[in-house]
Structure formats: C-alpha cells, structure tokens
Amino acid sequence: MENIRYDLITALPEIVIVCMAMFILLADLFLKPTNRIVIYILAQLSLLGAAYFTFSTHVPSVGYAFTGTFVDDTMADVLKLMIYLGTSMIFVYSRQYIQQRDMFRGEFYALALFSVVGMMIMVSGQNMLTLYVGLELLSLSLYALVALDRDNAKATEAAMKYFVLGALASGMLLYGMSMIYGMTGSLNIADINNALMSGPKIHSVLILGLVFIVSGLAFKLGAVPFQMWVPDVYEGSPTAVTMLISSVPKLAAFALVIRLLVQGLPTLAVDWQQMLMIMAVLSIIIGNITAIAQTNLKRMLAYSTISHIGFVLYGLMSASMNGFIFAMFYVVSYVLMTLAGFGIILLLSRKGFEADKLDDLKGLNQRSPWHAFLMLIVMFSMAGVPPTLGFYAKFSVLQAALAAGYLWLVVFAVLMAVVGAFYYLRVIKLMYFDEPADNNPIVAPMDMRVVLGINALALLVIGIMPEKLMELCIYAMTTSLS
Amino acid sequence: MLNYFTQHILSFSIWLPVFSGIVVLAIANENKPDTTRWLALLGGIASFLVTIPLYTHFNFAEGGFQFQEGFSWIPAFNINYHLGVDGISVPLILLTSFTTVIVIISAWEVIQKRVAQYMACFLIMSGLMIGVFSALDAILYYVFWEAMLIPMFLVIGIWGGPNRVYATIKFFLYTLLGSLLMLVAFIYLYLSTGSFEITEYYKFSMPLNVQVLIFLAFFAAFAVKIPMWPVHTWLPDAHVEAPTGGSVVLAAIALKLGGYSFLRFAMPIAPDAAHHLSGYMITLSLIAIVYIALVALVQKDMKKLIAYSSISHMGFVTLGFFIFNNLGLEGAIVQMVSHGFISAAMFLCVGVLYDRVHSRQIESYGGVANTMPAFAAFAVFFAMANTGLPGTSGFVGEFMVILGAIQVNFWYAFLASFTLIFGAAYTLWMVKRVFYGEIANENVAALKDLNGREFLIMAILAALVLVLGIYPQPLTDMTNATVTQLLSHLAQSKLPVGLPSGL
Numbered sequence: 008m009e010n011i012r013y014d015l016i017t018a019l020p021e022i023v024i025v026c027m028a029m030f031i032l033l034a035d036l037f038l039k040p041t042n043r044i045v046i047y048i049l050a051q052l053s054l055l056g057a058a059y060f061t062f063s064t065h066v067p068s069v070g071y072a073f074t075g076t077f078v079d080d081t082m083a084d085v086l087k088l089m090i091y092l093g094t095s096m097i098f099v100y101s102r103q104y105i106q107q108r109d110m111f112r113g114e115f116y117a118l119a120l121f122s123v124v125g126m127m128i129m130v131s132g133q134n135m136l137t138l139y140v141g142l143e144l145l146s147l148s149l150y151a152l153v154a155l156d157r158d159n160a161k162a163t164e165a166a167m168k169y170f171v172l173g174a175l176a177s178g179m180l181l182y183g184m185s186m187i188y189g190m191t192g193s194l195n196i197a198d199i200n201n202a203l204m205s206g207p208k209i210h211s212v213l214i215l216g217l218v219f220i221v222s223g224l225a226f227k228l229g230a231v232p233f234q235m236w237v238p239d240v241y242e243g244s245p246t247a248v249t250m251l252i253s254s255v256p257k258l259a260a261f262a263l264v265i266r267l268l269v270q271g272l273p274t275l276a277v278d279w280q281q282m283l284m285i286m287a288v289l290s291i292i293i294g295n296i297t298a299i300a301q302t303n304l305k306r307m308l309a310y311s312t313i314s315h316i317g318f319v320l321y322g323l324m325s326a327s328m329n330g331f332i333f334a335m336f337y338v339v340s341y342v343l344m345t346l347a348g349f350g351i352i353l354l355l356s357r358k359g360f361e362a363d364k365l366d367d368l369k370g371l372n373q374r375s376p377w378h379a380f381l382m383l384i385v386m387f388s389m390a391g392v393p394p395t396l397g398f399y400a401k402f403s404v405l406q407a408a409l410a411a412g413y414l415w416l417v418v419f420a421v422l423m424a425v426v427g428a429f430y431y432l433r434v435i436k437l438m439y440f441d442e443p444a445d446n447n448p449i450v451a452p453m454d455m456r457v458v459l460g461i462n463a464l465a466l467l468v469i470g471i472m473p474e475k476l477m478e479l480c481i482y483a484m485t486t487s488l489s
Numbered sequence: 490m491l492n493y494f495t496q497h498i499l500s501f502s503i504w505l506p507v508f509s510g511i512v513v514l515a516i517a518n519e520n521k522p523d524t525t526r527w528l529a530l531l532g533g534i535a536s537f538l539v540t541i542p543l544y545t546h547f548n549f550a551e552g553g554f555q556f557q558e559g560f561s562w563i564p565a566f567n568i569n570y571h572l573g574v575d576g577i578s579v580p581l582i583l584l585t586s587f588t589t590v591i592v593i594i595s596a597w598e599v600i601q602k603r604v605a606q607y608m609a610c611f612l613i614m615s616g617l618m619i620g621v622f623s624a625l626d627a628i629l630y631y632v633f634w635e636a637m638l639i640p641m642f643l644v645i646g647i648w649g650g651p652n653r654v655y656a657t658i659k660f661f662l663y664t665l666l667g668s669l670l671m672l673v674a675f676i677y678l679y680l681s682t683g684s685f686e687i688t689e690y691y692k693f694s695m696p697l698n699v700q701v702l703i704f705l706a707f708f709a710a711f712a713v714k715i716p717m718w719p720v721h722t723w724l725p726d727a728h729v730e731a732p733t734g735g736s737v738v739l740a741a742i743a744l745k746l747g748g749y750s751f752l753r754f755a756m757p758i759a760p761d762a763a764h765h766l767s768g769y770m771i772t773l774s775l776i777a778i779v780y781i782a783l784v785a786l787v788q789k790d791m792k793k794l795i796a797y798s799s800i801s802h803m804g805f806v807t808l809g810f811f812i813f814n815n816l817g818l819e820g821a822i823v824q825m826v827s828h829g830f831i832s833a834a835m836f837l838c839v840g841v842l843y844d845r846v847h848s849r850q851i852e853s854y855g856g857v858a859n860t861m862p863a864f865a866a867f868a869v870f871f872a873m874a875n876t877g878l879p880g881t882s883g884f885v886g887e888f889m890v891i892l893g894a895i896q897v898n899f900w901y902a903f904l905a906s907f908t909l910i911f912g913a914a915y916t917l918w919m920v921k922r923v924f925y926g927e928i929a930n931e932n933v934a935a936l937k938d939l940n941g942r943e944f945l946i947m948a949i950l951a952a953l954v955l956v957l958g959i960y961p962q963p964l965t966d967m968t969n970a971t972v973t974q975l976l977s978h979l980a981q982s983k984l985p986v987g988l989p990s991g992l
Contacts, residue, residue: 372647376606387639392665393632402628406566406676417676421669428665432642432658440646440654477565 035113165243180223820889
C-alpha cells in the first residue's frame with residue numbers, strides 16, 4: 008500500500024497532465040467557440056499544476072517507482088520543469104496564430120499536453136519499454152498535430168512523411184532494444200548495466216543492438232544521416248506546430264540518450280562514442296552548409312537545428328560528466344533560442360500570411376526596431392557570438408570535447424561555426440540593411456510581446472551571467488549520474 | 490562615492506559608454522535628432538573624462554598591471570571579471586575614448602537616418618573596445634573582442650556605401666574565423682592550467698611545438714585584425730563601404746586591438762614560438778610595408794588609398810614587435826597611437842569631401858585648395874604627417890622602429906625605410922591631384938569651406954599630431970617600464986626544463 012502511494016506521488020505531474028488533457032477534450036464539446044479561451048487557460052493551468060507538483064516533490068536524490076520502471080531524479084525534475092516552461096511559452100506564442108487559422112480547438116491543446124506527457128515519460132523512464140511508450144506517445148501526438156490543419160496539402164504531406172519515417176525509426180529502436188534484452192535478459196536500465204558489467208557477452212550482438220538504438224535516437228534528435236525528415240516537416244507544419252516539434256522534444260530526446268546510452272550502456276561507451284562522433288561531424292557539416300542555400304526561414308532553422316544537434320553530440324561523445332552537463336546546457340540554450348526564433352516568425356505572421364520566407368524579415372528594423380533587436384539577439388546567439396547564451400553553449404561543449412582529446416574535431420567545429428555564422432548574418436542583413444517589402448503593422452497580444460521580449464532578452468542576460476543556468480545543469484547531472 | 494570610483498575606474502570606463510549608448514537608444518525620438526546628438530555627445534565626453542584618471546594616477550615607474558579590480562564571474566569555469574591596465578593599454582584606452590568623442594561630433598549633420606542607433610553603436614563599441622584593452626581574463630577579453638564586432642557589423646551595414654553588405658559580412662566572417670581559433674587556444678590553455686587568468690598563462694611553460702600551435706592560433710586572430718599581409722583583404726572593402734565614423738574607429742582603434750593583443754597574448758604566452766617564428770613575422774611585415782605601399786600608389790579611391798596606407802603603417806608596428814628590442818617595441822606603440830590620430834584625421838578629411846560631393850574618387854576632384862583653403866591646409870598637414878615628416882607624430886614611431894631594426898639587421902631597416910619614399914609618393918600624389926591645379930569641375934567650384942564643427946575636430950587632431958611629434962616624452966614615459974618588463978619576460982625561455990625541445 009505504501010508503495011502504491013509513493014508510486015502515485017512520484018508520477019503525480021504526469022497524472023495531472025493526462026487528466027487535464029482528457030478534461031480539456033471533454034470540456035471542448037460543451038464550450039461555445041467564443042469561449043474557447045477557457046481551454047487555453049486550462050491548458051496553461053495544467054502545466055502550472057504539474058510544475059507545482061514536480062517542484063514541491065523534488066528531493067536531491069534518486070527514487071524509483073512502479074517496480075523500478077520509473078525514476079524520479081534531479082535530471083528528470085529539471086528537464087520536466089524546462090518542458091513545462093517551454094510548452095507554456097509555445098502556448099502563449101501560438102494562440103493568435105492558431106486562432107487565425109481555425110485551429111484554436113481543444114484538440115490542439117489536448118494533443119500538445121499528451122505530447123508533454125510523452126516527453127515526461129521519456130525523461131523519467133527507467134525501463135526500455137517505458138521509454139519506448141513515452142516516445143511513441145510523443146511521436147503520435149506530434150504526427151496528429153502536424154496534420155491538424157487538414158485542408159493544408161503541405162501539412163498533410165509533412166505529417167505523412169513524418170509518420171512513415173518516424174515509425175521506421177521507432178521500429179529500429181525497438182529492434183535494437185530487443186537485441187540488448189536478448190543479451191542481458193532485462194529491460195530495466197539498471198539491470199542491463201549490471202548484467203553487462205558482470206560478465207562477458209557476445210560483443211557483436213550488443214553492437215548490432217547498439218547500432219539500431221543509436222539510429223533510432225539519431226532520428227528523434229534529427230542528426231545526420233537520419234535528418235531527411237527535419238526540413239520537410241519543419242516547412243510543412245503550421246508554424247505553431249513546428250515550434251513545438253523543434254523545441255521541447257529535444258530535451259526529452261536528450262534525456263533518452265542519457266537513459267539508454269549513458270545509464271544503460273556505459274560499458275559500450277567506446278563504441279557509441281565513435282558513432283556519435285561521426286554523426287556529430289556530419290550533422291555540423293550538412294546542417295551548416297545546406298542552411299546557406301535556403302530561402303525559407305523555417306527550412307533554414309531546420310538545418311540550423313541539425314547543426315545544433317551536432318554540437319550537442321560533441322558534448323555527449325566526450326562521455327565525461329562535464330560533457331553530459333554541457334550537452335544539457337546546450338540543449339536548454341537551444342530550446343530558448345528556438346522558441347524565441349519561432350516566436351518572431353509567429354509574431355510577423357497574420358491571417359492569410361505566413362512570415363516564413365527569409366525575405367519577409369526585410370527591413371524589420373524600420374518596421375519595429377525592438378523586434379528586430381530581439382531577432383538580432385536570437386541570431387547572434389545561434390551563431391555563438393558573445394555576449395549571448397549561444398556562445399557559452401558552444402564554448403562549453405567544445406571545452407568538453409577538447410578535454411576528451413578531440414583537438415582537430417574541435418578545430419573543425421569552429422571552422423564550421425564560421426560557415427554557420429554566414430546564414431545567421433544574412434538574416435540580420437535582411438532585417439537591418441534592406442528596405443521593408445511589407446508595411447503591414449505588427450499586431451500581437453500583449454502577453455505574447457512581453458513573453459517574447461523576456462525570452463529573447465534572457466538569451467542576452469543569461470549570456471552575460473550564465474552561472475545560474477550552468478549550476479542548475481551541474482546540479483541536475485551530478486546528483487543523477489553517480 | 491569618490492573612493493568607490495577610484496577603485497573601479499576601469500569598470501566605469503567600460504560601462505559608462507555602454508550605458509550611455511543604451512540610454513541614447515531608449516530615449517531616442519526620431520523627430521528630435523538634436524536631443525539625441527547632444528545626449529550622445531554628453532555620454533561620449535563623460536566617458537572620455539572618466540578615463541583621464543588612468544593617465545594622471547598611473548604609476549609610470551612601476552609598470553605592471555595597475556587599477557586592478559575583479560570578482561568571480563563564472564565559477565564553473567573559473568572565469569573572473571578581472572580588469573587591469575599597464576603602460577601599453579592606458580594610451581590605447583585614452584585613444585579609444587577620445588576617438589569616440591571625435592566620431593560623435595563628426596557625425597553631427599552627416600547622419601540623418603536612425604541617428605540614435607548610430608550614436609549608440611559607437612558608444613557601446615567604445616566601451617567594448619576599452620574592455621578588450623583592460624581585460625586580464627581570457628574569456629572576458631574574448632567576450633569584449635567578439636561583442637565589439639556586432640556594432641561594427643551594423644555600422645558598416647546600415648550606414649555604409651553601395652557595396653556595404655558584402656563588405657560587412659566579409660569583415661565579420663574574417664574576424665570571426667580568426668577569433669574562434671584563438672578561443673580553441675584559450676580552452677587548451679585552460680585545460681592545461683585550470684585558469685583563464687592571463688598572468689597564469691605567462692608562467693606556464695610549454696614545449697616548442699605546442700607553443701607554435703598556440704602562437705599560430707593567436708596569429709590567426711590578430712593578424713586578421715591588424716591586418717597583416719596576406720589576410721588584409723577585408724580592410725580595404727570595409728573601409729571603403731563604412732561611413733566616415735566607421736572608418737575612423739576601424740583605423741584608429743580596431744586595428745590596434747590586434748597589435749595590442751600580440752603584446753598581451755601571442756608573444757608573452759608563447760615567447761619561444763615568437764622568437765622561432767620571428768623571421769616569418771618580419772617577412773610578412775616587410776611585405777606589408779613595401780608591397781602594400783605600392784598597391785596604395787595605384788588606388789583611384791581615396792578611402793581605399795588610406796586603407797592600404799594603414800596596412801602599410803601597421804606593418805611597421807608588427808616589425809617593431811618582432812625585432813625584440815626596446816626601441817622597436819616602443820616605436821611600435823608610439824606608431825599605433827600616432828596612426829590612431831593621423832588615420833582618423835585622414836578619413837575625416839575624406840569624409841568632409843564626401844559629404845559635399847558624394848564621391849571618393851580622386852578624379853572627381855582637383856583644385857580643392859582654391860575653394861576650401863582652410864580645409865586644404867589641414868589636409869596637407871595630415872598628409873605630411875602620414876608620410877612621416879619630422880615634427881609630426883608619424884615621424885617618431887617610424888624613426889624609432891627603423892633605428893631598432895638597424896640594430897638587428899641592416900636590410901630590415903633598409904626595406905622598412907622604403908615606406909618613407911613610397912608613403913610620400915602615394916600620399917602627396919593624391920594631395921596634388923585632389924587639392925592643387927585648376928578647379929576641375931562645378932562640384933569643386935561650389936564647395937564651401939569647413940564649418941565650425943569640422944574646423945574644431947581638425948584643429949584638435951592637428952594639435953595632437955603636432956604635440957606628439959615634437960614632444961613624445963609623456964607617451965614613451967608611460968610605456969617605458971612596461972616595455973622593459975615585457976622584453977625581459979620575452980627573453981626568458983618557457984620551454985619545460987629537462988625535455989628536449991620539440992617534444
């Protein structure tokens with residue numbers, strides 16, 4: 008009895024969000040379209056409630072629930088809080104956009120909340136199947152969200168592509184898991200690790216399983232050579248959904264990598280380090296070089312994401328505590344930058360007009376110097392120019408990689424960062440050096456303006472004082488991985 | 490309060506201009522540009538005034554780092570907010586805050602669109618550059634060094650000429666490439682010493698091959714910034730396209746960031762590599778001095794000509810560094826300061842003409858002296874200074890470097906002195922074509938002479954060039970102790986004891 012009580016308390020945040028998501032679906036049936044704002048408020052409240060429970064039940068130690076399939080450690084709590092924060096910001100940024108496109112319905116919020124639950128389970132899963140279920144819950148919700156604007160042919164195509172490739176990746180991940188299960192006799196992360204430590208296993212089978220697992224993870228992260236879906240899905244989805252796909256799920260994918268590779272298979276570190284290394288280098292090359300050729304802002308950000316993931320992998324492939332801490336720092340910074348970047352796109356969009364071309368940013372400095380300045384910060388942060396957050400993110404992962412002895416890979420990453428700077432500078436060029444092509448006034452609700460301002464300025468402020476965020480990442484990783 | 494100020498003069502020097510820039514941006518009203526201008530001028534002058542105690546309270550005899558202040562900034566990486574200045578940085582800081590005032594005055598009527606952003610860019614840039622000159626923590630230095638690119642990028646891109654986008658992106662990417670390699674070197678040094686303190690790096694001994702790599706990483710950053718041949722190509726483009734103020738800051742200060750950083754980082758951190766590679770460095774400097782001077786000779790665009798002249802003069806600076814003697818090093822520092830005044834003045838002269846005729850081509854002018862006698866007098870004076878006429882500041886630095894070079898190798902001095910001939914040739918030939926002869930066209934005939942504002946900045950700069958040329962003692966006094974300390978540091982090998990070099 009005591010156990011069940013502990014289990015339920017541990018999973019309280021997940022339970023809150025699931026219940027609220029179902030309640031929202033129900034409530035939506037009885038609400039007049041004019042009162043839909045209630046749904047929005049409920050969705051925000053459910054995130055707030057989950058945040059309250061996550062925060063109030065936090066203890067700086069590791070606790071297992073549901074017979075060891077679910078873990079409540081510091082990393083999980085910190086990442087969950089980031090996920091709530093990010094999702095809440097997405098809700099703020101996207102409200103006007105989805106209202107104008109007739110997507111402001113219960114389904115949007117229910118699906119988004121289900122995807123949040125999926126992410127939370129990925130973050131807290133301590134068993135391969137739990138992790139897999141979390142991943143599928145996230146993915147299925149996202150597939151449906153992409154296709155939510157069902158009369159939009161591009162979105163439907165993107166959803167189809169995302170679903171087919173995503174299902175393939177899930178299959179690969181599952182297949183890899185089955186190999187590991189076959190060799191170790193357990194699906195539990197801690198047991199797998201113990202089994203691998205205790206005695207010799209057939210290395211080739213383990214490697215085969217590992218390859219499939221890494222491939223599945225790479226797909227979810229969007230790392231080369233499993234990146235093909237990223238640009239198409241980013242471009243085809245409604246911008247509000249692109250924002251959801253590109254931001255917070257990366258936190259969950261990061262946690263998945265930590266759970267599977269770092270906690271489950273540290274004995275195979277030498278092998279997965281090499282795989283991650285190749286993917287990191289390829290992601291940085293392909294992401295940065297292909298981004299130069301893009302004319303669509305969302306596609307450009309898609310390739311930019313691929314290159315950012317390459318940098319995250321630089322941290323992970325170092326396979327050191329510092330590497331994991333800095334990879335987490337990078338992912339969190341990436342999420343903040345991406346949210347602000349897409350926030351600006353949503354801000355400039357209006358009914359019947361998607362501000363998703365690079366040229367739509369032309370002359371923004373004359374239309375609205377303040378928003379141009381915010382986007383300037385976002386772009387310099389993505390390029391990794393101090394004094395912005397992006398600089399410390401790159402600086403710290405490169406430091407971890409250098410400490411692990413990858414001198415020439417670091418030099419290479421640095422050279423590619425210069426290539427990357429080019430397309431971010433082009434955005435700034437369009438905003439500051441060109442004349443505006445579009446002189447419609449920028450209309451946005453006050454809450455969105457305020458949150459977007461805070462979001463973008465945070466990139467600058469945390470860039471000047473990165474200590475608190477860094478301490479948080481250090482705290483999360485050192486108390487969870489020991 | 491006063492006590493607090495005296496303990497944090499450097500912080501005030503850095504953050505007052507940055508803060509003024511933000512205030513200008515915040516209060517700006519496009520309909521009342523005059524308020525913005527006065528506010529910016531006020532900020533600029535206040536920022537200049539707070540840097541003056543650095544000169545009056547500096548202990549010349551002692552040398553070393555003074556006015557130090559600091560606190561722990563990012564403990565996770567052991568990064569500190571650590572500031573301090575020595576005899577090399579103080580004159581450059583004063584030069585920076587002074588030049589900012591000149592730039593603000595020079596932009597008064599010229600800049601009509603987005604005045605507040607223009608002024609704010611220069612004020613913020615001034616603070617960041619002072620930060621570069623006073624940071625004693627590698628990452629703090631790096632943050633200032635890179636952050637300074639952002640306002641310069643915007644200045645060239647927003648207020649620049651027709652080809653500004655190409656020029657400004659080239660400027661940014663060139664500099665970024667070099668800087669990132671320097672960052673890798675910093676991370677390497679951090680992993681080896683556990684600290685980002687520059688003074689820790691001075692004590693850290695490394696085998697020669699590591700030193701060479703570190704030196705080359707620094708070289709990538711600083712050679713681009715100075716710029717040295719053959720990575721100078723961004724400079725003529727950036728200068729030509731930049732607005733007058735941008736050119737002035739680029740020439741007067743930004744190039745000095747590179748020269749200063751050689752003395753602060755590359756040479757003392759990797760002294761053996763510096764000695765080992767000094768032959769290459771001297772060769773590159775001599776190529777810059779001679780070859781770039783010849784390139785300057787054939788330019789048709791006045792700004793491009795002055796840009797190439799800057800590269801050639803900066804060749805003197807790097808030559809002075811790498812001959813490793815007192816005269817050369819001090820001469821190089823004098824040359825940096827003097828070039829700051831002269832090149833700023835030259836670019837302002839071109840700006841005066843450009844504002845009236847909207848052409849930088851030499852062939853658009855002729856006989857300007859007839860319609861603008863006062864201006865011509867100043868311009869000819871600055872041209873003379875640029876060629877290194879005795880009695881102007883241009884002479885002192887070059888003469889000292891040549892004297893220093895002759896102690897090392899006669900041929901270095903021989904080649905370096907070519908600049909006196911070529912410099913005179915390209916500068917005076919330009920002066921002749923622009924200012925003398927018949928009035929070339931109706932544009933020139935319609936020219937109005939300097940107004941009060943322009944006269945004021947020309948007169949101030951002319952006075953400074955003259956004073957520094959006749960009586961350079963205050964400047965050399967300031968640098969003397971530091972230069973001696975630096976040279977004695979450079980003379981000590983930092984190779985690990987007991988290991989054969991090369992391992």
